[in-house]
Ligand code: SF4
């Protein structure tokens with residue numbers, strides 16, 4: 001019993017000395033100092049490798065998002081001829097659980113060599129980014145890899161109407177303000 005009491009007294013004395021000498025404070029400061037010193041010479045992944053700091057310089061530099069992040073929608077064009085890859089099948093609109101896609105189309109006569117076929121042609125495409133929950137169901141349903149959710153997350157607008165992206169915005173993307181140093 002006496003030995004237990006002596007040990008407890010020693011522990012209390014040790015804790016008192018640590019507090020008086022602010023040892024825990026200096027231990028914490030050493031961790032901060034170590035990371036700051038490393039930041040001065042260690043190159044960063046991405047961003048500006050010459051800038052020895054850990055924090056991201058958004059919006060001066062594009063912010064990094066995870067590989068599987070789903071953001072702003074895009075309608076992809078055929079890289080060979082620049083025409084839309086959308087065949088106006090309406091599958092994306094049908095599968096969307098919150099009805100935020102509207103596909104407009106017309107049946108037009110399209111000449112294919114000697115033949116003249118009637119084909120559904122895309123006229124309008126509306127994507128309401130304010131209602132979308134980025135579940136990716138529409139992208140998975142798209143048979144032509146036309147619809148895509150990109151890694152862009154800058155969807156804020158000044159007015160509600162700006163949330164409704166039309167075909168032109170979906171094909172060209174938004175012109176974001178880019179800040180320079
Ligand atoms: S990501 Fe989901 S919620 Fe958004 S448009 Fe596609 S299906 Fe609809």
Ligand code: SF4
Nearest residue numbers: 086087089090092142
């Ligand atoms: S599913 Fe794809 S091809 Fe069909 S209407 Fe939607 S974007 Fe166009």
